[in-house]
Amino acid sequence: MAAKLLDDLIRTGFNHQEPFLVINGRPGVGKSTLLANLPDHLIFNYDLGLGELNARSVDMSEQTFEDQLSLLEQVSQRQGDIKWVCFDSADKMEVKIQESVCRDHGWSSIEEPGYGKGYMYAREKNAKFLRYTKRLQQKGFGIAISCHAAIRSLNEPHLGESYDLYTSKLHKHIAADLYEAADAILFATIKTSVQKKTGDFGKKTTQNVVSGERILYTQPMTGVEAKNRFNLPSEIPLDAEALLNLISENRNQ
Secondary structure: OOOOOHHHHOOOOOOOOOOEEEEEEOOOOOHHHHHHOOOOEEEEEOOOOOOOOOOOEEEOOOOOHHHHHHHHHHHHOOOOOOOEEEEEOHHHHHHHHHHHHHHHHOOOOOOOOOOOHHHHHHHHHHHHHHHHHHHHHHOOOEEEEEEEEEEEEEEOOOOOOEEEEEEEOOOHHHHHHHHHHOOEEEEEEEEEEEEEEEOHHHOEEEEEEEEEEEEEEOOOEOOEOOEEOOOOOOEEEOOHHHHHHHHHHHHHO
16 A cells, blocks of 8 residues: 655644643642542542542542553543543552553562563553543543652752652653653642741741642742643642633633
């Protein structure tokens, strides 16, 4: 079969799809609430933390990774009643992936084979999951995945010294592949400011002041891993409706 001509393959203009979002942050900040407020959502519930939320969900505590893929195949055949496919959370789902790898090879733990081989197989299974989510996105579904944050020390050669960064609890290769697939990595937090005070004898001190306002960081900044492809402001409310409105507004400009 002859290859198609280049001119037949070239596409111009925008090709907007529903977003692929990753919401990272510490426990209790409101990640699950954001997922539950997305329109026509279905949450694959690994954390079992949705009891106080009005959410449409599937209990994944007794399901395997293979069950997850089968369920996603069924979702892809649905029309109209599901718009957002959500996962709460990626780090708990990673445990299911590791369990699947161990069953395949008869291992007692992902560490058993040594030399990082277990994690290599887990990365391959995660890549399969990402292919499923990308196909869903192409069919018109939005994807939203929560992650629990962890502080890690990084040492980048061009900087010459290490620094701390809020990243995810995921294995580094799983995190890298997920972050590459996503249209936005959003860091959820409670807004905190630093207040400087001058005390007795001119002694200067600083104090963290927590406002209680829940926000999303959308762009890289000191100590925070984030990105977005929607030209979002660097700081926005932690609110599903506000987030989707901002994405829509920037696409229409």
